[in-house]
Amino acid sequence: MDAFFASVEQASKPSLRGKAVVVGGLGPRGVVATCSYEARVFGVHSAMPMGQARRLAPNAAYLVPRFELYRSISEQVMRLLRGLSPLVEPLSLDEAFVDLEAGGAAWDAESARLAGTKLRTDIRAVTGLTGSVGLAASKMLAKIASEEAKPDGLVLIPPGTERTMLEPMTVRTLPGVGPATGDHLRRAGITTVGDIAEAGEDELVRLLGKAHGHALYAMALALDERPVVAERETKSVSVEDTYDVDIHDRVRVGVEVGRLADRCVRRLRGSGLSGRTIVLKVRRYDFSTLTRSETLRGPTDDPGVVREAAARLLDSVDTTGGVRLLGVGVSGLADYTQEDLFAQAAGERVQEVAEEPDAEPVREDRPAPAPERRWPSGHDVRHVEYGHGWVQGSGLGRVTVRFETPYSEPGRVRTFPVDDPHLAPAEPLPLVPAVPRRPGEGGPATTEAGPDLGGETDAGTGPAGSARQASG
């Protein structure tokens, strides 16, 4: 999907269409998650500190992410992909590999192109959004093709042309080559994919180590036999928080670690998992990051056990100077049931996790949050008189709302007191109005009824971007 989060926001808010939109954390330490192509013109990009983005594009709309909405739209796209093939491998909420050959949706370049074109039409009809498709004989090439296709395009790499196409590309084009590896290669005089092929496998292994060296050399020769894997097991579950202001108080650090442990366990239990290794992550005032871990005798999902382990790990960390981030994770995952056996054998109490609905982390230098209603930027609201709208901004006891829906013209702006009884948070509306199913109708493009909002959504599902025309 193209600029996914920002595109969803533009689709649901007519007044933002064609405008610079930046989605991400709005706190003092937030970063950009995604921005619209209009914002990219100003130099804004993903992972950029929000403050820098605001300097570059002061007039852009700044919104907090609405993951539930994105997840629901993501699931709609995933359903379309699964209609093409049983082999769909989600990479994230907005990208997935599809083995078209395994699904019988394509058997050569031309049929793949047709399938890709139809997919893009269906995605548009069902979600109202644009998606790009990359078609090639392997995952790596399909991914590169989909990047080339963005925004709103389709690129097919014809079989036999792969190496010629890759040769002049920069090493950073290859998946797995980030800033560090890119620098490393550049210092060795290797800047293009062609240079990697020329350097030879031994040299690559010498420079980057066994695993990375072999893999990169193969990719440079356009060799990638990795299959599309539909089911991936979760390897770890973790939660972390960055604090607006560094925490210096050791007691408070301990309290936060306890909270994070509880949240982590809630997520773990939500997935029906337990784990053996508890990991504590601490980012200090100077951005140096350290992790401490402890492996238990058996897997657990007991909040008390995880909390105590995290506290022990914290004892071994010097937090003088303050911490900006804390995290707690569990890895070495096992089936939920194994934990019970262990807990019983050890005679441990199984404590319930306090149902604290993911409270805001404690911010230093800030009084306890007033019992004031919160109106996050971009979230939907409903007013008894003016109808559906979204929060454009809030502060100083007032909240500004723009009244419009995904299907309306750009709407009017009005300001209310934050405690106005006529104003209430609302569920997002579907981006495409629901079309009633007529008898005998079955095509996906005409029967989808907008996002499934409300209720629990499974984590880890995700949509589409690059498709794979299976090799062979």
Add this chain to the structure above:
DNA sequence: TCTGGGGTCCTCAATCTG
């Protein structure tokens, strides 16, 4: 006013185990 959150995989050193 720099630098989120949730993951995966790899490497290396130290330690454990058979």
Add this chain to the structure above:
DNA sequence: TCTGCAGATTGAGGACCC
């Protein structure tokens, strides 16, 4: 019983991805 070795496991950190 002691020693040496190989392989597995553990713990920490780094790089990368979206």
